[in-house]
Amino acid sequence: MSGTVVVVGSINVDVSVTVEALPRPGETLMAGSVRRSGGGKGANQAVAAARAGGACTLMVGCVGDDGDGADMRRSLTASGVDVRAVTTSLDEPTGTALITVDAAAENTIVVAAGANGVVRLDDVAREALAGADVVLAQLEIPQTVVLEAARARREGALLLLNAAPWAPLLPELLAEVDVLVVNEHEARGLTGHDDVDEAVETLLADVPAVLVTLGAAGSRLQRRGEDAVTVTTPRVTAVDTTGAGDTFCGVLGAALAAGEPERVALQRASAAASIAVERRGAQDAVPTADETTRRHDDTYGGPTGG
């Protein structure tokens, strides 16, 4: 392992039930079995980074002093994530997402942030950030904590900010960002432009680089004043796109921390995300490093890509 990626973000337990049709207001429904799994954008991206190999992955987050918190720590550790900077709140429960999925795969999701609202940087987090190569953050924890982490990072360490779910960004945080990662919906939400190219132009006034993920159409990295780098994604039959963006961001962070050239890092991220959409779930769908390498080499032709 040659580098370190520090993921600063949310840790949730996802509680999912399947129903014939989504409930109407006031309605009580019986569901099939309840499924509990690891979730939260931060944890999902940390798992993707750790499974990608190549770099050490440390997570900064917070869980409650409860069974879910202990389970989430265990499952992150089992995926290879260093959880020494995951703190425990005595006041707030572990974050929970309540997910209802109907027969047509339509869903409703309600998130109780719980301990994600009180994430803080402890000494272990600060030490890790001071030695990080890449810091990867999202917006399911307070932006002030992301800003604190950004400011605590080693000089020269890249800050990748995945602006998901999108919200108006603090100007001080924007000033720290090296690459803003957004999907088309987030690009539009952040700028009010329907046209994604116009949205990217607007975002480039505040950050030096914008990476837009475009689903099955791949992704595009645009640096201020430079030609865009467009990366296709492998053609697959998508079964469940949940977690595609998180897999993409986590693998990208790990590949950049490991010193991969930017285009290869983007190709590895795309290869991994294309496998994730062929499988159900979020963290469960994240591929191993070997699976990603095979898909990468089959698609882009050899270890250094085309």
Ligand code: ATP
């Ligand atoms: P999510 O569904 O997790 O919210 P997102 O909207 O954040 O995802 P997308 O742009 O949909 O992000 O997908 C991220 C990346 O995953 C894409 O850039 C692409 O590489 C890969 N991907 C997504 N959907 C597909 C697909 N149908 N086929 C192949 N690759 C895909």
